[in-house]
Amino acid sequence: MSPNAKTIAKIVIALVVLIGLGLTVKKSFDALAQQRDATLQTISQLDQQIQSATSQVAREGLRRERELAAASLPELSNVSWAWLAIAALTYSVGMIPGGMVLLEAVGTFGLVIGVKDAIISQTIGHVGKYVPGKAMVVVIRAGRLKELGIPWLAGSTAVFMETIMMMAVGAALSGAMLLWLPVPRWMGACALFAGLAATTLSLPPILYRIIDRLGIRRVAQEPSSSQRSVAPPGGWRFFTAAWLWHLLGWILIGGSFGMVLISLPGLPEDASRVTLVVASIAAMALAMVVGFASLLPGGAGARELALTVVLSPVVGTSVALFAAIVARILFIVVDVGLAIGLGGMPRLRAASKRQPNVSESVGA
Numbered sequence: 001m002s003p004n005a006k007t008i009a010k011i012v013i014a015l016v017v018l019i020g021l022g023l024t025v026k027k028s029f030d031a032l033a034q035q036r037d038a039t040l041q042t043i044s045q046l047d048q049q050i051q052s053a054t055s056q057v058a059r060e061g062l063r064r065e066r067e068l069a070a071a072s073l074p075e076l077s078n079v080s081w082a083w084l085a086i087a088a089l090t091y092s093v094g095m096i097p098g099g100m101v102l103l104e105a106v107g108t109f110g111l112v113i114g115v116k117d118a119i120i121s122q123t124i125g126h127v128g129k130y131v132p133g134k135a136m137v138v139v140i141r142a143g144r145l146k147e148l149g150i151p152w153l154a155g156s157t158a159v160f161m162e163t164i165m166m167m168a169v170g171a172a173l174s175g176a177m178l179l180w181l182p183v184p185r186w187m188g189a190c191a192l193f194a195g196l197a198a199t200t201l202s203l204p205p206i207l208y209r210i211i212d213r214l215g216i217r218r219v220a221q222e223p224s225s226s227q228r229s230v231a232p233p234g235g236w237r238f239f240t241a242a243w244l245w246h247l248l249g250w251i252l253i254g255g256s257f258g259m260v261l262i263s264l265p266g267l268p269e270d271a272s273r274v275t276l277v278v279a280s281i282a283a284m285a286l287a288m289v290v291g292f293a294s295l296l297p298g299g300a301g302a303r304e305l306a307l308t309v310v311l312s313p314v315v316g317t318s319v320a321l322f323a324a325i326v327a328r329i330l331f332i333v334v335d336v337g338l339a340i341g342l343g344g345m346p347r348l349r350a351a352s353k354r355q356p357n358v359s360e361s362v363g364a
Contacts, residue, residue, distance in 0.1 A: 039318060079326065083263030087327075088334050090256035095123045095338065097249030101165060102141070104241045105158035106150060108211070113148050120342045121145055122162070126335045129292075137163070157211065162242070165202050167292055169246035170285040171195030177282035181275070182313040191286055204236050253288075254281025260327045261311075264319060275314060283310035287324075304328065 046066040053059040099119030106113055113121075121144040128136030138159050145155035175192025179185070200206065258280030261267060283306070291303035304324040311320035 087259035094252030097245040165242040168198035174286035
């Protein structure tokens, strides 16, 4: 591909991602506005009921209910920004495990890339999930790997391997945790079944047979493909590493969502912290798996629905929905910030290397 064609392709990809991001952000703020209007309407109705109450006991009960509704008013000005900052940092760290799994996936083809390159490729690709169909995630990550010398077929397959393992671990983890939460049992059973089904596809005997049938490892090992080839590992290394890394990743991502919950007003005072953490991890894992399966940009709508269904019995419907919307906005900000920051680092380093040495210039 010529340099001009590469530049045009990158511009088109950037525009598509920006449009997807814009639509997702708009939907998030629209949902936030709708939730706020609904809460204000509830407060207004309670005010009318307080005025028409015939007894002091009924009036006091309605006032307490109004105070709770007012405290949970979904406004960004009511959240704890310190907890949101910690949530953003935790979510950012949660990107690292996925990069390590991508590193292992590339290694199954006997190809080698650096840890930092794998993490950057994985992290930058997250902005592609806000484009319908999810294909842009593969395009961005595989394109980045191609620039590192990884053949397109091997790179795109490695991206798929990382993704299917993340969804498998997330579905199995959420299914197991949901069995301990006050949610419909069928929901946990379905998530657990989906996780086991996806895990079956990634079992080494099946996975490597598919790879060999497609000839991907043969293509990857051609001398013209990459100058950084090693003997491809076999056995259960990728499967084991993917499960361990993704378990850590889901705990971090779910933990960041738990911190979002803590930052919000209206959280029930009697909510158990242990239950809150378990519910946050299970809800976020299930929500992201459902969002991925929906093929909607960023899982918009489907993810919020899953989060609300799982969390409502624990924190209440209004808080659950508010948390889902705030988490959506926060994750978008982090995804875009990391993509811009990490994507620009190589260019900045290249530019700094091209800068003339000041002392040499003066001496000349």
